Amino acid sequence: MAYYRSVGVVPRTRHTAFRDPSTGSGRSGPLRYEELMGEEGFSSDSTLLYHVGVPSAVVDSQVWDLPDLSTTPNHPLKPRHLKLHDLAAPGSTDVRVDAVTGRRLVMGNGDVRISYVLADEVSPYYRNAVGDECVYVESGRGTVETVFGVVSYRTGDYVVIPRATTHRWLPGEPSRLYAIEANSHIAPPKRYLSKYGQLLEHAPYCERDLHGPAEPLVETGTDVEVLVKHRGNGPSGLVGTRMTYATHPLDVVGWDGCLYAYTFNVEDFMPITGKIHQPPPVHQVFEGQNFVVCNFCPRKVDYHEGSIPVPYYHSNVDSDEVMFYVGGDYEARKGSGIGIGSISLHPGGFAHGPQPSAIEASIGVEYFDELAVMVDTFRPLELGEAGLAVEDPAYAWTWAGRGPSTDTSDGDGTAVFSNS
Ligand SMILES: [Fe+2]
Numbered sequence: 001m002a003y004y005r006s007v008g009v010v011p012r013t014r015h016t017a018f019r020d021p022s023t024g025s026g027r028s029g030p031l032r033y034e035e036l037m038g039e040e041g042f043s044s045d046s047t048l049l050y051h052v053g054v055p056s057a058v059v060d061s062q063v064w065d066l067p068d069l070s071t072t073p074n075h076p077l078k079p080r081h082l083k084l085h086d087l088a089a090p091g092s093t094d095v096r097v098d099a100v101t102g103r104r105l106v107m108g109n110g111d112v113r114i115s116y117v118l119a120d121e122v123s124p125y126y127r128n129a130v131g132d133e134c135v136y137v138e139s140g141r142g143t144v145e146t147v148f149g150v151v152s153y154r155t156g157d158y159v160v161i162p163r164a165t166t167h168r169w170l171p172g173e174p175s176r177l178y179a180i181e182a183n184s185h186i187a188p189p190k191r192y193l194s195k196y197g198q199l200l201e202h203a204p205y206c207e208r209d210l211h212g213p214a215e216p217l218v219e220t221g222t223d224v225e226v227l228v229k230h231r232g233n234g235p236s237g238l239v240g241t242r243m244t245y246a247t248h249p250l251d252v253v254g255w256d257g258c259l260y261a262y263t264f265n266v267e268d269f270m271p272i273t274g275k276i277h278q279p280p281p282v283h284q285v286f287e288g289q290n291f292v293v294c295n296f297c298p299r300k301v302d303y304h305e306g307s308i309p310v311p312y313y314h315s316n317v318d319s320d321e322v323m324f325y326v327g328g329d330y331e332a333r334k335g336s337g338i339g340i341g342s343i344s345l346h347p348g349g350f351a352h353g354p355q356p357s358a359i360e361a362s363i364g365v366e367y368f369d370e371l372a373v374m375v376d377t378f379r380p381l382e383l384g385e386a387g388l389a390v391e392d393p394a395y396a397w398t399w400a401g402r403g404p405s406t407d408t409s410d411g412d413g414t415a416v417f418s419n420s
Pocket of ligand 1 (some may be wrong): 314321346352
């Protein structure tokens with residue numbers, strides 16, 4: 001996290017006796033239990049939290065079987081179109097789904113996983129000990145209760161939750177959540193930060209746009225279960241454990257530091273535009289190890305008299321590109337069958353760009369009403385079970401206007417090409 005924050009009550013001096021002032025005299029009340037939550041072995045951002053109970057007091061530990069995290073290589077190589085809204089429709093089932101156990105894996109690799117869920121139920125307490133999470137709220141609103149306090153979320157928010165933050169999701173209405181789970185940390189791009197971590201003037205957002213908890217959340221209770229996703233030797237390299245705590249883990253009366261959960265709304269991203277087409281890095285909002293997160297927001301576009309506002313064809317020689325289309329009408333994908341709720345995967349080793357008709361149509365256009373979230377990864381992405389379940393097999397052939405000339409079926413006699 002980029003900057004210091006202090007919430008609730010903390011002692012004047014760190015690592016000194018800090019007692020509950022409401023019982024006994026100031027020198028005889030029960031001690032608070034100090035926990036340092038820090039990154040990179042005491043060498044990066046950290047926060048000091050003060051618990052009512054002992055944060056390590058567990059009374060049970062059982063296996064938590066994670067959802068299906070198996071993946072299938074994108075082979076034979078082709079661009080993919082996945083229709084995430086086909087995964088879940090509001091009211092389509094009586095089963096209530098929560099934002100943690102209901103996630104379904106769309107795609108992933110050894111650095112990052114992308115999952116999707118339409119959540120309408122309070123989740124279990126949960127922490128991801130594998131990496132930071134950046135959950136984009138496609139639609140919905142609610143709150144996330146964390147060990148740092150409560151953050152509210154709404155449509156267009158990125159909810160950034162540091163590794164090992166105990167929390168739970170409480171949708172105030174059905175919420176479509178696009179979960180980007182890193183195996184690393186997720187932070188603003190380094191080039192936008194001063195050497196001391198402040199967002200610089202040329203950054204497309206600033207600290208005022210980041211919203212952390214405003215006050216502590218002090219829960220009480222005993223034998224509280226927390227689902228922990230952590231590193232292991234399973235097929236995905238991930239395993240789960242259900243830990244039971246003697247006292248409530250969300251019992252922090254105060255904390256201070258630079259590591260905490262926060263939200264950033266895509267509306268507060270100030271697009272960087274130019275006289276001619278600007279490359280994807282100007283749309284970057286976060287980065288993790290071996291991947292970046294960008295957003296393409298509604299914006300005025302290029303003002304050179306001969307400019308072509310949609311992108312030129314480009315080869316991602318070092319990365320796979322995942323676009324999630326969440327608002328407006330994405331100019332470069334017109335004619336492809338892609339709509340709101342779609343994902344496109346354009347892998348490395350394949351030059352991609354606009355559908356041909358979109359190029360001519362964009363000339364002279366002054367404003368793009370489009371909203372999309374992009375994840376670019378430096379290692380190839382594989383498809384999860386949810387991604388495979390909602391693929392539009394015609395997409396790969398939409399630039400050419402026709403599919404395979406010798407075999408127009410997907411193997412079961414179903415035509416796979418429709419000229420959308
Ligand atoms: Fe691209």
